[in-house]
Amino acid sequence: MLDSLVLTGNVGNNNANPLDVLGAPDSKFLAMGGPGAYVLLDMGVTPIVNGSGPDLEIREQGTAAGGVDEQYRVLISDSTDPASFVLVGTGTAFSLLDIAGTGLSSARYVRIEDLSTATSNSTTPGSDIESVTSLHASGSGSLPPVTGLSYTLTGNGVRLTWTRMTGSGVTGYNIRKSTDGLRFDSNASWTATDLESAFLDTQTSQSHVGDVWYAVSVQYTGGESALQVVHVPSGKLTLHDQIVHLGDSSTPTWEQPSPSSNKLTLTFNLPEVPRGPTVKLNFQLFDVDYSKNRLVINGHGPRSLPVQSDVSWLGMSLIVESGQFLQGTNTIEIYSRDSSGGNAVNSLDDFQIGKIELTRMNP
Known part of the structure; x- marks a missing residue:
């Protein structure tokens, strides 16, 4: 503990000891007192280290202590110079923060600033900080995690x-x-x-x-x-929820009467490759007459879009290997084609497509 400013709120502060922030989570906490209050910690031999995922855990007791979850601001630095501190972000209750965006690979000092006015009239005013833990530093924390x-x-x-x-x-x-x-x-x-x-x-x-x-x-x-x-990760991702008319003619009675193009391109991000050997692409289709309409995933294929020749909406699916998808940016292209699979002028299949979803099939 290097420095602190603890406030009393409107009726006094029964938990005003800054030392209660130190150590592993133990139900002892500092009630900071409200906006303007802060605590400055020296992490010493367990500095905040930029690793994979979140790097810093801060616990604000909130509802766990019978109160409310309250907000605070977190800054870090490798120096005690007040001008050197960089904002990591804001937290509420139990928060995990990533320092990657600060430009620092590690930081020895952590400054927590109270932002809460929700409990100014209680005897534990402001954010109730229980512990600050470096998640990647060697020897961090006195209680082993799972x-x-x-x-x-x-x-x-x-x-x-x-x-x-x-x-x-x-x-x-x-x-x-x-x-x-x-x-x-x-x-x-x-x-x-x-x-x-x-x-x-x-x-x-x-x-x-x-x-x-x-x-x-x-x-x-x-x-x-x-x-x-x-x-x-999500088991279902909506890729496109609007109605699109693909083709080269106009059908006045349709919900989407004018063909927007002969091609629909969908771009989306996946946090990881879908689990399981296959996934399912779901569509709502209207009047798909030909079996040669193309669907291309990340440049692979083409596959044939399911045929649904009724002049009404019907849900259809296409089973796809999970390996066709990538972690990060993915692209699906859907083309309107003629009966032979070509793109002859004035001969393209006119159909509507909407509510396109990617759904996980297997555990």
């Missing part, structure tokens, strides 16, 4: 597994879920006993919409370990 954390997608939900901790002092595990991988509730979403090494979240199916992150920590008699996080 190891071997992984996930499996099943027909019943997302199954988490980890290596069961042995030794005295382990009382169980806390499990939290987040939709951004950076902010987790101060209260655990679920708990597991010290004899368990797995958990099944039945609320999230294998075709869930939107990425989710799970954090597992070890609960000890003397406190809680840092969070270990696993990312579960």
